[in-house]
Amino acid sequence: MTDIACASAANRSRAGLLVLLSGAEARGKDVLIASARRRYADDPRLEFPARLQTRPSALDSEHIGVPRRVFRDIERNRGFAVSWQHADADHGLTAGALAALDAGRIVVIAVPPAAVDRFRALWPNVEVIPLASEVDAARPSANRCPGTTSVRNPGDIAEAVRRFNRVLDALAQRQFAPAGI
Numbered sequence: 001m002t003d004i005a006c007a008s009a010a011n012r013s014r015a016g017l018l019v020l021l022s023g024a025e026a027r028g029k030d031v032l033i034a035s036a037r038r039r040y041a042d043d044p045r046l047e048f049p050a051r052l053q054t055r056p057s058a059l060d061s062e063h064i065g066v067p068r069r070v071f072r073d074i075e076r077n078r079g080f081a082v083s084w085q086h087a088d089a090d091h092g093l094t095a096g097a098l099a100a101l102d103a104g105r106i107v108v109i110a111v112p113p114a115a116v117d118r119f120r121a122l123w124p125n126v127e128v129i130p131l132a133s134e135v136d137a138a139r140p141s142a143n144r145c146p147g148t149t150s151v152r153n154p155g156d157i158a159e160a161v162r163r164f165n166r167v168l169d170a171l172a173q174r175q176f177a178p179a180g181i
Contacts, residue, residue: 016101017175018123019108021164022116023131025087029110031157032131032164033062036108039165045172047100047107052080055089063091082122084115091115098123106175108168129167131160 021029037048050062054071057063066074071090075083080092093109100107101123111119120126 015104016123016125017106017171018101018119018126019106019168019171020116020119020126020128021108021110021131022113022128025112028157028160029131030062032161033108033110035161036164036168037062040168043172045106045176046168047097047105049093049097049100049107049109051109052092052094053089054091082115082118084111084118086112086115101125106168106172127171129164 021032023029033048036046040046040048048062050064052066052071052074053063054068055065057065068090071092074080074094075090075092079095081095081098083090083092085091097107097109109119116126116128
């Protein structure tokens with residue numbers, strides 16, 4: 001699996017912010033991303049790129065299902081900015097997402113916790129937004145850093161969407177605030 005399948009990241013502009021909504025399987029990451037994609041559709045500051053995966057996807061999904069052979073061809077031709085394996089499937093973020101980061105935009109994608117380091121290797125300006133459920137909240141959070149922004153899905157998806165939107169609004173405000181403020 002290729003960690004970084006594009007030109008040297010060291011030579012890229014670092015203006016953009018890569019936002020990773022990260023959490024365990026079945027926590028609602030894809031629902032939050034789909035809702036935010038609709039809400040911010042006309043906001044040029046934010047982008048929610050589709051990703052390719054080697055399992056079938058719904059027609060309205062932000063995932064594009066491709067056969068493994070096609071995925072491997074894209075990977076071999078350096079068509080992914082980053083690729084990873086999760087839940088018995090391969091996933092890839094196309095190199096086109098880097099253009100939005102180079103342009104200074106905020107790029108938002110849902111990823112499993114195990115893939116976060118691949119994205120940190122890709123782009124230095126990364127904000128990880130942990131997504132936790134009520135079950136997760138009951139567990140000790142020894143690996144959570146103080147001051148980390150997170151979103152909790154209390155089981156009420158509308159409330160989780162509102163919380164995620166508030167996080168994205170705050171990140172956009174911080175990212176695009178005039179210098180010196």
